[in-house]
Amino acid sequence: MPRKVPKRRPKLAVWKFSSCDGCQLSLLDCEDELLAVADAVEIAYFLEATRVAIHGPYDVSLVEGSISTPHDAERIRRIRARSKVLITIGACATAGGIQALRNFRDVDGFVRAVYARPDFIDTLATSTAIRDHVTVDFELHGCPISKSQLLEVLNAFLNGRRPVVPPHSQCIECKLHGTVCVMVARGVPCLGPVTQAGCGNLCPRFARGCYGCFGPKETPNTAALAKQLTALGWRDADIANAFRSFNADAEAFRREADANAPLPPPAGEGGARAKGVGG
Amino acid sequence: MERTAPTTGRSALPEAAILDREGLDALIAALRGDGYAVIGPRLRDGAIVLDPVESADDLSWGLIDEQDGGRYRLVPGDAQTAFSHTVGPQSWKRHLYPPRQTLWTGRRDGRGFTVETPADPVPHHAFLGVRACDLAAMAVQDRVFGVAPHEGRSAGQERFTDSGYAARRAAAFIVAVNCGRAGGTCFCDSMGAGPKAAGGYDLALTELPGCGTPAFLAEAGSATGAALLARLPGHAAGPQDRAAADASVEQARAHMGRAMVPDAGPLLARNLEHPRWAEVAARCLSCANCTMVCPTCFCTTVEDTTDLSGDHVERWRRWDSCFTVDFSYIHGGAIRQSGLSRYRQWMTHKLSSWWEQFGTSGCTGCGRCITWCPVGIDITEEARAIHDSEGRG
Numbered sequence A: 001m002p003r004k005v006p007k008r009r010p011k012l013a014v015w016k017f018s019s020c021d022g023c024q025l026s027l028l029d030c031e032d033e034l035l036a037v038a039d040a041v042e043i044a045y046f047l048e049a050t051r052v053a054i055h056g057p058y059d060v061s062l063v064e065g066s067i068s069t070p071h072d073a074e075r076i077r078r079i080r081a082r083s084k085v086l087i088t089i090g091a092c093a094t095a096g097g098i099q100a101l102r103n104f105r106d107v108d109g110f111v112r113a114v115y116a117r118p119d120f121i122d123t124l125a126t127s128t129a130i131r132d133h134v135t136v137d138f139e140l141h142g143c144p145i146s147k148s149q150l151l152e153v154l155n156a157f158l159n160g161r162r163p164v165v166p167p168h169s170q171c172i173e174c175k176l177h178g179t180v181c182v183m184v185a186r187g188v189p190c191l192g193p194v195t196q197a198g199c200g201n202l203c204p205r206f207a208r209g210c211y212g213c214f215g216p217k218e219t220p221n222t223a224a225l226a227k228q229l230t231a232l233g234w235r236d237a238d239i240a241n242a243f244r245s246f247n248a249d250a251e252a253f254r255r256e257a258d259a260n261a262p263l264p265p266p267a268g269e270g271g272a273r274a275k276g277v278g279g
Numbered sequence B: 001m002e003r004t005a006p007t008t009g010r011s012a013l014p015e016a017a018i019l020d021r022e023g024l025d026a027l028i029a030a031l032r033g034d035g036y037a038v039i040g041p042r043l044r045d046g047a048i049v050l051d052p053v054e055s056a057d058d059l060s061w062g063l064i065d066e067q068d069g070g071r072y073r074l075v076p077g078d079a080q081t082a083f084s085h086t087v088g089p090q091s092w093k094r095h096l097y098p099p100r101q102t103l104w105t106g107r108r109d110g111r112g113f114t115v116e117t118p119a120d121p122v123p124h125h126a127f128l129g130v131r132a133c134d135l136a137a138m139a140v141q142d143r144v145f146g147v148a149p150h151e152g153r154s155a156g157q158e159r160f161t162d163s164g165y166a167a168r169r170a171a172a173f174i175v176a177v178n179c180g181r182a183g184g185t186c187f188c189d190s191m192g193a194g195p196k197a198a199g200g201y202d203l204a205l206t207e208l209p210g211c212g213t214p215a216f217l218a219e220a221g222s223a224t225g226a227a228l229l230a231r232l233p234g235h236a237a238g239p240q241d242r243a244a245a246d247a248s249v250e251q252a253r254a255h256m257g258r259a260m261v262p263d264a265g266p267l268l269a270r271n272l273e274h275p276r277w278a279e280v281a282a283r284c285l286s287c288a289n290c291t292m293v294c295p296t297c298f299c300t301t302v303e304d305t306t307d308l309s310g311d312h313v314e315r316w317r318r319w320d321s322c323f324t325v326d327f328s329y330i331h332g333g334a335i336r337q338s339g340l341s342r343y344r345q346w347m348t349h350k351l352s353s354w355w356e357q358f359g360t361s362g363c364t365g366c367g368r369c370i371t372w373c374p375v376g377i378d379i380t381e382e383a384r385a386i387h388d389s390e391g392r393g
């Protein structure tokens, strides 16, 4: 088979938007594999190193974080224009993150309540996924992402193949691992049946229900799960709260939360919901 | 494999004996001594799973499993019984047909590449506590994987035997257990698959309850089983022991938690557009738990991995399910987009098209898919709803 990988090492950039850095750190967390990664790609920009201007072009851009300021919205367009492949990593970049909770409320109210000098704050009314602003080539879910999936995506890109990141349920992960179902055997509410696999089966292995960190799976039937959560003793508000977490603004989770506990319309003029495309 | 229906007694070896708790312990010790890794039903994380056991102490003494749609709980039962529970979330396919298997590995070699198939040693498992429904499921998978001939549409499959499955299957020693108690979701009787093991085992145990102390009727089903039985400390079984064992199995038969309507295969085949499919699809999570726990479901997908340099590749086979979208992906897209089409695929395959394909039912009535469905969707209830609607004309 002729060697497909180009001789020149591909240039990799890692970008940060509104986020906690946890996903980028997964890359540094790849201790055993980091040298191999550094060997295979030229790490051209990594926030943890230095703040440089957006030069490029880059072969791969990994983007962490959501778009929450006018400056973000402008910056992601420039990054997209300089990236051959753009991969978003984590719940912030793929669904707006926990900070997307503000999408459902009056942001001006928050700003006035939290900051001594609200006039210093320049923010959008919403925190939205990167996909709502530019074309994205691949989305890696998770809060935080799994380092093995991150390596798999880089690896697949370097070798010109499709990443093995199945969009199926967390339940399949439980069964492959031989984990006993906490919902059936203990009556513990679990979001696994509507959540995408990928975390490595963290919570059910320790007798906890899945918190939905990896966001909606393909074709999630959240309404059917909500009925079962009710049968297990959850109130509507509990169900809404469970769906309003790291992936609160992922469409399926947002709709299910709203169906169980509709939110009051945002007060004040600044609270108008400015949803991005496809959000 | 020379395993047959229960032996005829022509052999000089004992064909049946009564074992007590020490006898059961001696059975496990003898199997371990013969080089088998013994896998049996033991308690883990609130359920009875199939894990390695080292002695009779590891078994699930005095535990009963309450099972219903989407619900499983262990409660105390008769402390002198080791097998009064029924089947748990795992089936033996986990050991005969592991969730992940390496198919081959490749290494770049100049301008070409070399392919190697992994030469993993075949595990010698002794399966302790295989219920009739799961023995029947093994016989079903024997057809699927080309180990046993059959008359179905995919006849001739034995020319394409899955060598890994065949090797693990041939190496396994099987200790069946005839059920003395049926679970809340069991319906093997209406599938003709239980509750008494009909053959395909080396030894079969029937627990004799009410003796005050543990007692098991042990019957040999193969020459290997008879030879092993001869080495165990037990006493000869009399007609009254056999009668007690039969009564115990009849007790299970009389208390099946569920039943399948007759002729479910043709029933489903003529009702592919029934409105019930949409109703069940509205409840179904397409989570795939039912296919993962089913002892006959055999579907897998292929995953390729590479190292960063691309010099080393691996091809893996992983359990997959007709409930995933990618499962039906063909050129241009997935053909089973709706939950309805996916649920219908699963249920009609189990009960109907399996007959055409492999000349048998794909369901043995173990009830796992009912218990381990997080929302308790019940294959017997779905079949009955369609059946009853026909009755209403």
Ligand code: SF4
Binding pocket: A170, A171, A172, A174, A175, A180, A181, A182, A183, A184, A190, A191, A192, A193, A204, A209, A210, B287, B289, B374
């Ligand atoms: S524990 Fe949760 S994720 Fe795992 S099988 Fe049960 S419902 Fe699914």
Ligand code: SF4
Binding pocket: B290, B293, B294, B295, B296, B350, B362, B363, B364, B365, B366, B367, B368, B369, B370, B379
């Ligand atoms: S379809 Fe359900 S009841 Fe039938 S064998 Fe499979 S898991 Fe058991």
Ligand code: SF4
Binding pocket: B291, B296, B297, B298, B299, B320, B321, B322, B323, B345, B346, B347, B349, B350
């Ligand atoms: S029911 Fe689905 S997963 Fe099971 S064997 Fe059939 S197609 Fe495969």
Ligand code: SF4
Binding pocket: B283, B284, B285, B286, B287, B288, B289, B290, B291, B323, B372, B373, B374, B375, B376, B377
């Ligand atoms: S029938 Fe139950 S276990 Fe099967 S996919 Fe649907 S919800 Fe999951």
